[in-house]
Amino acid sequence: MDILSPQNPRAKEWAQLLEKKHRDKQQKYIIEGIHLVQEALCSGADVECVAFDVEQGIPGELSNMTDIGGEAQWIGVSAAVIAKCTDTKTPQPVFAVVRKQKAAIGELLARKNSLVIVLDGVQDPGNVGTIIRTADAAGADGVLVGRGSADIYNPKTIRSTMGSIFHLPVVEGDLLELLPQAKESGVRIVSTSLQATSTCYGYDFTGPSWLLVGNEAKGVSPEAQRLVDDSLIIPMKGRAESLNVAMASTVMLFEAMRQREFGSIKHTYN
Structure with a gap:
């Protein structure tokens, strides 16, 4: 009717x-x-x-x-x-x-050598949707969205995923409860920091790695930061002070994909 x-x-x-x-x-x-x-x-x-x-x-x-x-x-x-x-x-x-079909943290913890992007207070729906789409493109095992982030079911978030929300588990929950569970299962929590001395290109992402990104203005919260195992910097040659959170996520996810899928293959050109 x-x-x-x-x-x-x-x-x-x-x-x-x-x-x-x-x-x-x-x-x-x-x-x-x-x-x-x-x-x-x-x-x-x-x-x-x-x-x-x-x-x-x-x-x-x-x-x-x-x-x-x-x-x-x-x-x-x-x-x-x-x-x-x-x-x-x-x-x-x-x-x-x-x-709604809610994904559970167990789906992510069960993956061997899991690659997960973790959102701590990412408030722009477009950024959240883009990160979900990028995680899908990079072959990540899932996305963990902490409290204080934009609603993954917001129409703008959904549009920004371009359908990727249907392709991989997107788990919502309290990071202070869920990240310790990941660490107990052997996951390393990795985050970016402008003060870090190690670069994302020198880090080994081939083991279980959960990449933590923070709020657009404030970055990762102090409480979540205390759970971080390794801090990395994304080197920048130009004069920009920093990258948008979705872009920073993309750089790290695709470097992880490069290492996992293509190893250290070097091409020589005549």
Whole structure:
């Protein structure tokens, strides 16, 4: 049955998911656009429903996916309903409601030689989403998001992941409880510091390494810093004082990937 009025009770319930308190209460979140809906369906996310512009019909890219989502409902809605339930200025003609599937710390601790990026108070949703996307690209085993960071289900966070949130475990929790568990299992906690003397290019990331990055303005909290085993500096040749937290994460994750996947291979060119 199509839903055409923004005042429809179900449309109102969807629209509430734009706010964190309602995402927490309903244990659901909204994803917007063809690409994210494709990624959710292909990755086996728990999709409750897919809402598409009834005048345009199911987008061609999704037309062969109506059976993939299992119990997911496909519901035609008006452009007004789409506008009410999404937070982009020019919304795409489809969105989906997804039930949260929480990852547990055990998934990360069970990985041998795990590579994990840990977020301590990273507050910008775009940064959080970009770090999740980068962790996916670098083949990391997961992401640990500490309290005080942006909500991973914020629409801007979700968009910034470009679907990577469906590809690897993203665990939320108290770092002061979870990092000691990691250390007990043999993980080394690694962080960046402008005062460090060792560089990220001289460090051995081939063992179990969890990379801790901090708040955009304040860096890693003093409490979390006390759990750090190794501090590294990202050398910079130019005059910039520091890197954006997402960029710093990228440098470290890809150096770890280089060491793990390509070793110390040196090419000679004629």
